[in-house]
Amino acid sequence: MKKNFIIYLCFLAYLIVPAQEKVQTKVQDSIKTNFSLQEAIEFALVNNRNSQNATHDIEAAKQQKWETIAIGLPQLNGKIEYKNYVKYPIPGNQTAGDSFINFIFPKQSLTPSVTLSQLIFDGSYIVGLQSAKVFLDISKNAKAKTDQEITKGVTSAYSNVLLTEESIKLIHKNIKSIEDNLHESKAMLENGFAEEEDIEQLQITLNNLNNNLESLERIHNISLKMLRLTLGFIDDVNLTLTEDLQTLITQTKEQPTAFNDFSVFNNIDYKIAENETTSKKLLYKLEQAKLLPSISSFLSANYIGNSHDFTFFDKDQTWLSTALFGVSIDIPIFSSFASTAKRKRAKIEWLKSQNKLIDTEEQIQINYQTIQSDLDLAINTLDNKKRNLKLAERIENKNNIKYKEGIASSFELRQAQMQLYSSQQEYLQAMVDVINKKAELNALQN
Numbered sequence: 157m158k159k160n161f162i163i164y165l166c167f168l169a170y171l172i173v174p175a176q177e178k179v180q181t182k183v184q185d186s187i188k189t190n191f192s193l194q195e196a197i198e199f200a201l202v203n204n205r206n207s208q209n210a211t212h213d214i215e216a217a218k219q220q221k222w223e224t225i226a227i228g229l230p231q232l233n234g235k236i237e238y239k240n241y242v243k244y245p246i247p248g249n250q251t252a253g254d255s256f257i258n259f260i261f262p263k264q265s266l267t268p269s270v271t272l273s274q275l276i277f278d279g280s281y282i283v284g285l286q287s288a289k290v291f292l293d294i295s296k297n298a299k300a301k302t303d304q305e306i307t308k309g310v311t312s313a314y315s316n317v318l319l320t321e322e323s324i325k326l327i328h329k330n331i332k333s334i335e336d337n338l339h340e341s342k343a344m345l346e347n348g349f350a351e352e353e354d355i356e357q358l359q360i361t362l363n364n365l366n367n368n369l370e371s372l373e374r375i376h377n378i379s380l381k382m383l384r385l386t387l388g389f390i391d392d393v394n395l396t397l398t399e400d401l402q403t404l405i406t407q408t409k410e411q412p413t414a415f416n417d418f419s420v421f422n423n424i425d426y427k428i429a430e431n432e433t434t435s436k437k438l439l440y441k442l443e444q445a446k447l448l449p450s451i452s453s454f455l456s457a458n459y460i461g462n463s464h465d466f467t468f469f470d471k472d473q474t475w476l477s478t479a480l481f482g483v484s485i486d487i488p489i490f491s492s493f494a495s496t497a498k499r500k501r502a503k504i505e506w507l508k509s510q511n512k513l514i515d516t517e518e519q520i521q522i523n524y525q526t527i528q529s530d531l532d533l534a535i536n537t538l539d540n541k542k543r544n545l546k547l548a549e550r551i552e553n554k555n556n557i558k559y560k561e562g563i564a565s566s567f568e569l570r571q572a573q574m575q576l577y578s579s580q581q582e583y584l585q586a587m588v589d590v591i592n593k594k595a596e597l598n599a600l601q602n
Contacts, residue, residue, distance in 0.1 A: 190396045193314050193404060196387060200310045201303050203388030210299035217295035221288040228275045228285075237267040262462035269458030276452055276483075279445025287438045294431045300424050304599045306386065311595040313383040315588045318401045320376035326580050327369045333556075334362045334573075340560065354559075354566035361570055365577075401587045405538070408594045413531050415601050420520050423600060429509075429516040436506040443499040449487040456480050524600050531593040538586040541579070548572075548579035 188199065201207055241263050275281060338358045344350035380395060387395075420426050457479040461468050488495070555572035558564035 187393060189393050190398055191314075191387075192398045193311065195398075196314055196383075197307050197310045200306050200387045204306050204386060205388055206302055207299075207306055208388075210295075210302040214292070214295045214299055217292040221292055224281075224284045224288040228278075228281050231273045232270065233273075234270045235268070237265075237269075239265045239267075263464045264462070264466055264468075266461045266468045267458055269456060271454055271456040273452060273454040275450075277448075278450040278452075279448040280442060280450070283438055283442045283445050287435070287442075290431060290434050290438060294428075294435070297424060297427045297431060301428060304424055308592075308595050308599055309386045310383075312592055313379065313386045314397065315401065315404065315591045317376065317379045317383055317395075317397060318399075318404075319584055319588050320372055320379050321397075322401055322584050323581065324369065324372050324376060326577075326584075327365055327372065330573075330577060331362065331365050331369065334358060334365060337556070337559070337569075338362060341566075349562060351566075357566035357570050361573055401584065401591075404591050405587050408590055409535065411594065413535070413594075413597070414528055415597075418524060418601055420517050423520050426513075426516055426520055429513045433506070433509040433513045436502070436509040440499065440502040440506045443495065443502045446495060447488060449485055451483065451485050453483045454481070456482075520600065524597075527593060527596050527600060531590070531597055534586065534590045534593045538583075538590050541583040541586040545576075545579045545583045548576040552576040 188195075191199065338355065341350050341354050341358055345352065345355060381392075383395065384393065457477070460476040460478070461473055462476075463473065467473050552572040552575070555564050555569045559566065559569040
């Protein structure tokens with residue numbers, strides 16, 4: 157029987173393990189790993205942990221707003237107070253009557269009560285309601301700012317991965333070309349048509365390319381990790397980027413490099429500075445509101461039970477009931493001018509925030525013009541680097557032909573190759589600069 161039971165467990169495990177593997181594979185397959193740039197941005201805005209925390213902050217601000225509102229709504233509280241006198245006057249040993257002593261000094265007492273309170277007027281509460289709304293706006297603007305930074309971060313990380321991938325492809329192509337030259341030069345050396353220095357020059361170039369390739373592969377891995385982190389991935393999933401640099405450049409050039417409807421007031425940095433000014437103003441109003449009296453009312457009912465022994469759950473226990481209604485008025489009179497100093501300080505901070513808002517408006521205008529100019533310059537630089545690359549390719553190709561024909565030296569060939577490799581990297585970097593500058597311009601507009 158025991159043997160049959162073990163066989164049954166083994167058979168069950170055989171069925172369950174493949175099923176679990178299928179489920180895990182299905183879950184992994186369901187995770188999106190192929191991204192265009194726009195898809196990567198949209199994915200990060202949902203899954204990036206900074207974006208998620210900013211969303212949580214908005215929800216927390218909504219709850220805090222309700223907390224503030226609830227202060228002015230009716231409050232109902234219950235209370236149960238139990239007392240047990242360790243030392244108390246013993247009846248019969250006092251000058252007063254025993255019944256009076258029993259009532260005034262019972263050994264045990266239980267007092268359940270319920271109190272209903274209502275705030276009638278408080279200037280601070282009114283300012284608090286306004287502050288709660290502003291705090292919610294601050295959280296929403298902080299979320300927008302976070303999403304803006306995430307968009308720029310994804311664009312930068314995405315283009316950096318493409319940059320390293322394109323660079324690696326070019327280096328592989330260059331290595332193949334150098335290896336072919338090296339093979340031909342060795343054959344020419346054996347036939348007496350080349351010198352040993354030619355082989356050494358080519359070998360130096362090949363060694364440098366191999367070293368650059370190793371460095372780029374390391375940078376590529378780091379760039380992928382940064383992109384995964386920005387997208388919100390935890391595991392090292394295999395990402396596939398469905399767009400290349402040329403596609404992104406084409407999309408960028410199709411978009412306008414200037415916005416006719418640009419408005420500083422739509423800029424998120426201006427909105428954040430405006431939130432700060434409003435907050436400082438409310439703090440000033442709060443200090444002013446503290447000069448006003450606060451009025452509240454309350455309704456309370458309770459039962460009092462006294463007993464020498466714990467008989468509060470007995471049916472014959474005697475209870476005394478009371479109920480009362482009251483109004484409380486808190487009037488500030490004199491604080492040794494502390495409240496005056498607080499009001500003045502709050503007003504100073506408000507005035508400072510107004511100056512900061514003006515500076516922010518001017519700075520955004522300057523940033524917009526600067527980035528717009530930088531984008532135009534980056535596009536012109538890209539066009540220039542593209543022309544330089546074509547010239548460098550032609551020069552390298554001519555020197556390669558001359559070298560094979562014995563007209564050009566290996567040193568001249570190496571100079572042409574170095575110029576080509578430099579032009580290739582400059583062209584790729586110019587493409588990335590255009591993409592990132594466009595992202596910065598979009599961020600200012602939105």
